[in-house]
Amino acid sequence: MKRLISLCGVFLAMALIVPSVITLTYKTAVKAPEHVPVDTVRTEEGLPHIPEELAPETEPSETEYPVKTYSGYQTYDEFADRYLYLKEYVTEWQEDEERMLGAVTDTEEASAAPETSDNVTTVPETTAPTTTAPVTTAPETTAPVTTAPVTTARETTVPETTAPSNDPDENTSGGYVGCDAKYIKVYIKSTGKYETMLMGDYIVGVIAAEMPLRYGIEALKAQAVASRTFAIYKSQSSSYYHSSSHGPEGADVCTSSGHCQSYRSYESALASWSDKEYTREIYAKIKQAVIETSGIIITWEGKPVEAVFHACSYGMTDSMANVWGGGLPCLTGVTTPETKDTYNVYSQKKYTSAEVKKKVLSRDSDATFPDDPADWMSITLNENGRVKILRVGSASFSGQSSKSLFSLAATNYTVKYDRDSDTFIFDVYGWGHGVGMSQYGAGIYAEQGKDYKFIIKHYYSGADLTLWK
Numbered sequence: 001m002k003r004l005i006s007l008c009g010v011f012l013a014m015a016l017i018v019p020s021v022i023t024l025t026y027k028t029a030v031k032a033p034e035h036v037p038v039d040t041v042r043t044e045e046g047l048p049h050i051p052e053e054l055a056p057e058t059e060p061s062e063t064e065y066p067v068k069t070y071s072g073y074q075t076y077d078e079f080a081d082r083y084l085y086l087k088e089y090v091t092e093w094q095e096d097e098e099r100m101l102g103a104v105t106d107t108e109e110a111s112a113a114p115e116t117s118d119n120v121t122t123v124p125e126t127t128a129p130t131t132t133a134p135v136t137t138a139p140e141t142t143a144p145v146t147t148a149p150v151t152t153a154r155e156t157t158v159p160e161t162t163a164p165s166n167d168p169d170e171n172t173s174g175g176y177v178g179c180d181a182k183y184i185k186v187y188i189k190s191t192g193k194y195e196t197m198l199m200g201d202y203i204v205g206v207i208a209a210e211m212p213l214r215y216g217i218e219a220l221k222a223q224a225v226a227s228r229t230f231a232i233y234k235s236q237s238s239s240y241y242h243s244s245s246h247g248p249e250g251a252d253v254c255t256s257s258g259h260c261q262s263y264r265s266y267e268s269a270l271a272s273w274s275d276k277e278y279t280r281e282i283y284a285k286i287k288q289a290v291i292e293t294s295g296i297i298i299t300w301e302g303k304p305v306e307a308v309f310h311a312c313s314y315g316m317t318d319s320m321a322n323v324w325g326g327g328l329p330c331l332t333g334v335t336t337p338e339t340k341d342t343y344n345v346y347s348q349k350k351y352t353s354a355e356v357k358k359k360v361l362s363r364d365s366d367a368t369f370p371d372d373p374a375d376w377m378s379i380t381l382n383e384n385g386r387v388k389i390l391r392v393g394s395a396s397f398s399g400q401s402s403k404s405l406f407s408l409a410a411t412n413y414t415v416k417y418d419r420d421s422d423t424f425i426f427d428v429y430g431w432g433h434g435v436g437m438s439q440y441g442a443g444i445y446a447e448q449g450k451d452y453k454f455i456i457k458h459y460y461s462g463a464d465l466t467l468w469k
Contacts, residue, residue, distance in 0.1 A: 176291065177294045177295045177467075178295020182198070182199050183196050183198060186263070189254055200290050203228050209264035210261060218445075218450065218455065224293045225298060225452060226309050228296070229298040235252035305331070310436065311440060313336045316385050318411070318433070320332075320436075336438045346427070346429055363405060410430035410433075414426070437459040
């Protein structure tokens with residue numbers, strides 16, 4: 001781990017010495033939009049304080065967001081060392097995670113922001129909901145390879161075998177425009193087979209698997225735009241993502257949520273939901289959302305954005321720089337309308353002191369602990385009110401590493417020690433990595449009457465909406 005962190009320092013030094021190396025300086029060279037960070041302190045309830053000037057709006061916005069037109073598929077350059085940070089903690093990557101993640105080094109800890117308090121922050125204990133949050137898309141765990149841009153040529157002929165239609169009655173390109181009317185090759189991880197389908201039909205299946213379908217049409221439209229953008233970003237043939245985990249033959253995208261996005265066909269939904277009429281209505285609603293946003297993606301300076309999204313946040317989303325490093329200015333923390341009472345936002349984890357010690361020692365075998373467990377833990381928050389550093393005895397862990405270590409739903413958490421039961425209690429707010437669009441937040445905004453353009457422009461601040469051909 002220390003060697004990897006050192007490599008990061010070398011790359012950063014090179015970026016300062018050789019400004020002409022545009023690939024390494026691209027993300028940090030663009031000035032981030034101004035915003036007021038949340039306080040790095042907690043309220044009396046233990047929750048992040050959100051300044052009044054950042055409070056989410058409650059009335060629909062009148063702002064018009066134009067959609068630009070852009071043709072072609074281009075390479076999106078990334079930092080070569082980005083793979084060090086691309087870790088979303090999903091089951092299929094658990095073994096790699098345990099090997100790769102460990103305690104924060106002394107260098108990392110020294111560079112962290114000063115602690116706001118040496119005391120462990122607490123919130124009143126409440127009962128966690130028993131429902132399960134939806135699966136969100138996890139970014140790739142390895143590095144993209146920077147190569148030359150691909151051409152604009154795409155397959156336009158109907159393939160010999162076509163994936164099951166998301167419209168149960170027919171499979172046509174009617175209603176789809178731009179990139180949605182193009183055919184893409186999809187690697188179905190569950191079967192190990194390949195299917196060729198229209199991009200529009202693929203996005204319908206992604207929304208069916210990724211988004212809570214109880215939300216209004218504008219929230220589904222926002223998900224369509226985010227998922228389409230994410231697919232375009234990953235499918236560029238010059239991208240590392242294009243062939244790294246898409247089966248032996250390679251494909252544009254795959255159906256692994258740990259690498260691309262989940263996918264559910266109409267037939268699969270019908271078998272699971274057992275109600276043909278309900279399934280038909282749901283897929284018709286999703287297809288409406290896809291058609292009404294057909295071909296529209298999120299871009300920054302004419303290039304597709306890595307439009308990651310997550311289930312829910314509390315108060316603020318997080319910045320990509322805090323989670324994986326790097327990141328465009330449109331992937332910084334913004335306000336989000338979920339509250340502590342929003343469905344499934346709150347969860348809780350409990351561990352005895354013996355369990356905590358065992359987990360910490362599995363990552364840092366040299367860790368030491370004070371005699372009194374009440375003195376073991378303290379946290380430092382980042383500018384978005386999430387845990388930046390968790391200190392456990394002499395060991396220190398980043399917010400994401402601590403999230404993995406204690407199997408927490410998010411990095412927005414507090415911790416307290418209950419002496420009577422010798423138990424550490426983690427109260428967690430949110431679900432997922434916290435970067436990009438919050439699906440629950442999008443649902444709330446849709447209920448408030450806001451359209452998909454507002455939702456996208458809010459969560460990907462400063463980005464453009466572009467008709468991708």
